[in-house]
Amino acid sequence: MAALAIAMGFSAAPARAQDASPAPLGLKDSDGGLSPASPPPPGSASDNPQPDAQETTNAQNDAQPKKPIRRKPPPLAALLPYKKAQRAGLPGGPPAFDPAKTPPPTVAALPPIPVKHRPPVDDKPFDPVGIMAGDFKLLPTIEEDVGYASNPSFLSGPTKGSTYESTQAGLGFQSDWARDELKGSFIGGYTDYFNAHQADSPNGSGTIDGRLDVSRDFSVDGEGRFSIATQTPGSVTLPTGVVLSGNERPLVETYGATLGGVQKFGDLAISLHGTLDRTDYENATLADGSSENLASDDFTAWGLRARAAYQISPIISPFIETVIDMRRYDEAVDFTGYERNSNGALGRAGVTLALTGQLTGEASLGYGERQYQDARLPDLHAPLVDASLIWSATPLTTVTLKTSTTLADTTNAGDSGAVSRGYTIDVSHALLRNFTIGASAGYATDVYAGAPLHDATTSFGLHADYNVTRDIVLRASANHTQFTSSAPGNNYIANVFMLGLRFQR
Numbered sequence: 001m002a003a004l005a006i007a008m009g010f011s012a013a014p015a016r017a018q019d020a021s022p023a024p025l026g027l028k029d030s031d032g033g034l035s036p037a038s039p040p041p042p043g044s045a046s047d048n049p050q051p052d053a054q055e056t057t058n059a060q061n062d063a064q065p066k067k068p069i070r071r072k073p074p075p076l077a078a079l080l081p082y083k084k085a086q087r088a089g090l091p092g093g094p095p096a097f098d099p100a101k102t103p104p105p106t107v108a109a110l111p112p113i114p115v116k117h118r119p120p121v122d123d124k125p126f127d128p129v130g131i132m133a134g135d136f137k138l139l140p141t142i143e144e145d146v147g148y149a150s151n152p153s154f155l156s157g158p159t160k161g162s163t164y165e166s167t168q169a170g171l172g173f174q175s176d177w178a179r180d181e182l183k184g185s186f187i188g189g190y191t192d193y194f195n196a197h198q199a200d201s202p203n204g205s206g207t208i209d210g211r212l213d214v215s216r217d218f219s220v221d222g223e224g225r226f227s228i229a230t231q232t233p234g235s236v237t238l239p240t241g242v243v244l245s246g247n248e249r250p251l252v253e254t255y256g257a258t259l260g261g262v263q264k265f266g267d268l269a270i271s272l273h274g275t276l277d278r279t280d281y282e283n284a285t286l287a288d289g290s291s292e293n294l295a296s297d298d299f300t301a302w303g304l305r306a307r308a309a310y311q312i313s314p315i316i317s318p319f320i321e322t323v324i325d326m327r328r329y330d331e332a333v334d335f336t337g338y339e340r341n342s343n344g345a346l347g348r349a350g351v352t353l354a355l356t357g358q359l360t361g362e363a364s365l366g367y368g369e370r371q372y373q374d375a376r377l378p379d380l381h382a383p384l385v386d387a388s389l390i391w392s393a394t395p396l397t398t399v400t401l402k403t404s405t406t407l408a409d410t411t412n413a414g415d416s417g418a419v420s421r422g423y424t425i426d427v428s429h430a431l432l433r434n435f436t437i438g439a440s441a442g443y444a445t446d447v448y449a450g451a452p453l454h455d456a457t458t459s460f461g462l463h464a465d466y467n468v469t470r471d472i473v474l475r476a477s478a479n480h481t482q483f484t485s486s487a488p489g490n491n492y493i494a495n496v497f498m499l500g501l502r503f504q505r
Contacts, residue, residue, distance in 0.1 A: 126434050126467035128504040130174075138505075139172035141187075145475075145500035152199035153249075154232045154483070156492045162195035166500075184208035188228075201230040201249055217264040221273075226255035231284075250294060251282040260305075267311040275303040275325070297340065297411050299329040309352065317352040321364070327409070336413040339374035344407065348384055361389035361401075370407050370417065377416035380407050380449045385421070400426040408446075415450040434467035455485045473502040 100112065130137040145166040151159045168189035175182040188204035205228070211221040230249035260273025278300050284292040303325035311317045326343045334340055350364025369381035384405040391399040402424045409417045421444065428438035439462050446455040461479040468474060481494045 126470050126473075128470060131505055132176075135176050136182075137174045137176060139174075139185075141168075141170045141172075141502065141504045143168040143189075143475075143500055143502040145498050147496060147498035147500075149193065149196075149199075149494065149496045151492055151494035152193045152196040154492050154494055156489050159492075160195065162193040162199070164191055164193045166191040166498075179213045181211040182209070199249065202228060202251075203230070204228040218261065220259075220261045222260070223258040225257070226253075228253050231281075250284040253280045254278065256301075269309045269311070271305075271307045271309075273305045275301070275305065277301045277303075293335045294411065296331045296334045297329060297409075299327050299340070299409075301325055301327045315353065315355055317354075318350070319352065319364075320347070320349045321366075322347045334411065336411065338377060338413065340372070340377075340409060342370050342372045342409070342416075344368065344370040346384060346407075348386070350386070353389070357392055359389060359391050361387070363387035363389060368405075368407050372416050376414070378450045380417040380419065382407065382419040396430045398428045400424075400428075410448065412448065412451065412453070415448045415453070418446040418448045420444070420446050435465070437464045438462070453486050455483065455490075457484075458482045471503060471505055473504065475500040475502055 128139055128141075130139045132138075143166075145168070146163070147166075148161060148163050150161040152162050152164070153159070166189060168187060170185065170187035172185040173183060184207055186204075186206035188202070188206075190202045191200060193199045204226075206226055208224045209221070210223075211219055213219045229252055231252055232249060254277060256275060256277030258273050258275045260271060262269055262271040264270075278298075280298045281294040283294050303323060305321065305323045307319055307321040309317050309319035322345070324343075324345045327341060329340045332339055332341070346366055346368030348364040348366025350362060350366075352362045353359050364384075364386050366384040366386075367381070368384050369379060371379050382405065385403055386405060387401060387403045389401045391401070393399055402422070404420075404422050406420045407417060408420050422442065423444070424440065424442040426438060426440040428436055430436045440460070442457075442459040444457045448454065459479065459481045461477060463477040464475070466474040475498070477496075477498045479496045481496075483493075484491050
């Protein structure tokens with residue numbers, strides 16, 4: 001029992017020690033001395049009896065703060081439409097919402113799906129793209145052809161055919177300027193007949209065109225040109241019957257220039273141009289070895305051309321045109337004893353069409369006349385019909401129509417010249433985007449003044465082009481030509497077949 005009493009005494013001592021008031025301490029006052037502690041107020045814990053340890057622990061737990069109880073938020077009010085939403089798109093209401101348009105930022109909606117635009121279709125996917133050299137686009141070409149000609153020299157009677165090889169090279173260029181323009185094209189080649197070298201012939205031609213825009217309504221333009229070709233039996237400039245079997249083809253060279261300007265007055269355009277052309281002939285070699293002096297017919301021509309055109313609409317523009325010119329030969333009297341100098345004039349009226357994708361080109365009617373200084377030579381005059389039209393019958397089919405009328409001089413004794421007319425038609429159809437076939441037909445006549453002489457040439461042809469790529473083209477053609485003349489011994493028939501390879505850029 002004594003031991004139990006001692007243990008209970010030790011356990012109660014710490015509890016009383018925690019509740020006992022601290023002993024008064026001496027603190028320094030404001031003067032630095034020590035002041036006694038204040039006595040405890042009456043009714044303090046020292047005067048009350050102390051609770052036991054279990055009661056003290058329960059009291060401390062009750063004094064700690066309690067966690068707040070979480071409550072569920074009240075439900076949200078039902079969504080209501082915007083004011084006047086029921087009258088959207090109606091009088092007095094807001095504008096109707098267009099789902100195709102991007103909604104304003106205050107409206108919750110998904111952005112519209114962007115529309116994918118197809119790339120533009122290339123109407124001519126196999127045309128050459130060219131090479132850019134500064135501000136110029138260059139278009140070089142080279143073509144190598146092989147084939148067979150049944151009548152290389154275009155001679156009358158039985159003839160011997162020959163295989164041949166032809167090489168052609170060309171270069172075109174086009175400026176890329178905001179204003180003004182300069183463009184041109186050159187081509188030259190040579191044809192070699194393996195079994196008929198007397199028919200070998202060079203050829204070449206070229207033009208350069210330029211335009212200077214002085215102002216919005218006034219421009220100055222010019223052109224330079226040249227051509228090299230060979231004369232064949234039936235040519236107007238060859239005396240009838242002088243070129244016989246086995247003779248080489250004589251050359252004819254022409255070169256000239258044009259300079260003038262165009263002034264616009266609204267839809268009315270008036271132009272004035274001067275021309276200068278030179279023609280040189282090579283002497284012809286006869287069957288007996290003698291030479292025909294064709295060089296005596298070399299001449300120079302000066303001309304002046306005036307034109308007025310009025311644009312009724314972007315599609316149609318009628319025009320009127322007049323030309324005066326004079327031809328002066330190097331020799332006053334040619335080898336036949338005639339003076340060939342002459343003066344000429346013509347007038348025509350026509351229309352220019354520009355129905356893109358349907359009909360484009362120009363057509364005109366007129367009348368021309370030439371008067372010769374030699375009284376023995378009759379005047380040369382005739383109606384003029386000229387046209388160059390391209391008709392796109394379908395997106396795959398193109399029809400080209402051409403007709404021309406010229407008053408050409410001749411070297412026949414007693415003949416002043418000939419009225420030459422030509423008509424051609426060509427139809428091309430694209431079987432594939434890279435494969436085009438076509439057929440052509442032509443008819444030309446020469447009616448001489450001063451002699452009952454007339455010639456006619458009829459031709460038919462087939463052609464095909466296969467574009468392997470933009471840069472490589474396979475070509476094939478077959479042509480039939482028949483020449484008939486009122487002069488005996490000049491009729492001939494010629495057939496030409498060709499297979500070629502063209503490189504372009």
